[in-house]
Amino acid sequence: MFPWYQLALLALIPMTLGVNPGVKVRLTEKGIEYGRQIGMAFLQQKLKTIKVPDISGTERVAPIGKVQYSLSRMVIVNLGLPESALGLVPGSGVNLSIQKAFISLHGNWKVKYLRIIKNSGSFDLEVNGLTITTAISIKSDDVGRPAVSSVNCVSIIGSLDIKFHSGTSWLYNLFSEFIDKALRDLLQKQICHLLADAISELNLHLKTLNVLAPVDKYAEIEYSMVSSPAVSKSSIDLNLKGEFYRIGQHQEPPFSAMRFSLPPQVNNMLYAGVSAFTANSAGFVYNRAGAISLYITDDMIPPSSPIRLNTRTFGAFIPEIAKRFPALMMKLLAKTVKDPIITFEPNNVTLQATGTVTAYAIQLNATLSPLFVLNMEASVSAQVYVTGTKLAGDVTLNKMGMTLETSYVGDFEVRFLDSIFSMILKVAVIPMVNAHLEKGYPLPSLGKMSLVNTKLQILKGYVLVGTDLQFRG
Known part of the structure; x- marks a missing residue:
């Protein structure tokens, strides 16, 4: 049997640090x-x-x-x-x-x-x-x-x-x-x-409270208290740090959490607000860890697609590629060059990513010959949901823009490649991102706590999760 009113007890932890929380929790x-x-x-x-x-x-x-x-x-x-x-x-x-x-x-x-x-x-x-x-x-x-x-x-x-x-x-x-x-x-x-x-x-x-919750091999989330809780006659508000850190390297990002307040709610037992700061601290960690990079190869593209990742396809738009590297397969390296930026607006989550795409021809001896480097700006929309005691999501491509950074195969019009790269992002990159997001990120919880009757709202600056609780014996 889960003992007592443990969540209520959290409200008495005497802490007075002057740091804005990334996550707010309200027990009704x-x-x-x-x-x-x-x-x-x-x-x-x-x-x-x-x-x-x-x-x-x-x-x-x-x-x-x-x-x-x-x-x-x-x-x-x-x-x-x-x-x-x-x-x-x-x-x-x-x-x-x-x-x-x-x-x-x-x-x-x-x-x-x-x-x-x-x-x-x-x-x-x-x-x-x-x-x-x-x-x-x-x-x-x-x-x-x-x-x-x-x-x-x-x-x-x-x-x-x-x-x-x-x-x-x-x-x-x-x-x-x-x-x-x-x-x-x-x-x-x-x-x-x-x-x-x-x-x-x-x-x-x-002690089962996940004050430092592991996410994957790169990151963990800290849910320690950052200020004294606000105890009223009807509820307890807890202010948690809600910040991603790289495992073993707790480096602060070049931005801070902004103040936000939970709206009055009474229908559920517990409400949790997860701010954009928490999400952006994740982007900071993964970008610094080099985890937001991906090699894209032809086997990641559906067999039914007429567009293949080879010098024949790209040579149709850039003749120098077909001339210098005939009948070779290609590989792309997509990586971020800036921390991605996530914004929460009412009923809308948007992620802006700035990166580069480097194209290589794969020689018969497996050597990679660089072809060109493109700058890329991409915007995606996200759907956010709760699974178990985790916050998960999936993204869809909104728009993408590219400019030429470096070419090893002469000048060419980048706009001719828009449809190719848009397709590659949709069929190869986005599914891999969604597979990772589907695993979810742990919410603050106790060891035997389950969330039931969960509802989620996207508000300005944060995601609001309303839920009832169930504790297993």
Whole structure:
């Protein structure tokens, strides 16, 4: 069972860095309520497994004098948390309150009095009207993940009823008052201690938060907090860095995240805004890593195409190619020369790429002979969607423009090659780009979290994902 209201707990991480977030996350009242339901089920199961320590003491009881007593082997046989509430304190954090809780215990008792007389048996204890309140303190661990602890816990027992088995009734009456007080004091302290342990155990699950999420062999995304969260009466807003980095080389791009705000939304449990900064930081990383380059060969073009990647096809437009390199296959190298630029406008995602295309003739001995180098400006439109807990997409070519940078085969009109390169981009380059985009990029998530009823909007400057949550046990 996924423990507690982990997403809500993230809202208390005390961080105050003055950096605009690349990703914003909002947990709504609907999400908080879902977390409370899951949390209470987890807490109830957790508390049922607690071990109550033995207690013993000595009391002077008239008329027999000193009575030594002990209660041992106490186990919880039933526990209920019928009423609970998770409250947000604006500007402060999260409070948990539990009302009308009850606990049933079974254990052994033993007394000794008049130095030599002993008696023992078993007992059943019913605790009713138990009230528990606590605040949750959260700090960052040494790698930037949240670490939680219980503070200011108070537990109050409404009523306590103990039934002894074996022994004699007059003996119960002599020391039951002292046993009642000892048990009440123990349980009120122990319940808060056990609750603190249960909350502390959440740290094992919070460590699954993908603060640094691997993408591929080139990149990873950092989702650490960049500012203190905004806690209101109805929601928690989290500000995450949301920046791509090259693995092992955390170099900042020559641009910064711009401020943006999530619009009011209440239908889903959680909303996440992924800004253009996040997308453009990916372009920066992949371009610097040399990953946005591609060799294009004839086998990447559909067999049915009348246009082939050889000197015969290109020689029809550039005679010098056919003359100097007859009947040879060709290879193209497409690569970016600037970081691609991604823009988000309402219902529209556009990517602008600036690069070069170098054409080679493949000699019979596999040597590459350069033919020409073209400058290329391309614009593509993107469709963005959520798959699992990842943001994915696919692109289509809008337009392309080319100019001649260098020619090794004399001057020629580049416009004659427009249709050829447009076809090559559509049938060879775009499908490979889409195959990579289809793999997706991880959104901030916890280990056993699934997204359901997901909706996506393209707004100015960012993509808004609205989703409900489902946690697997």
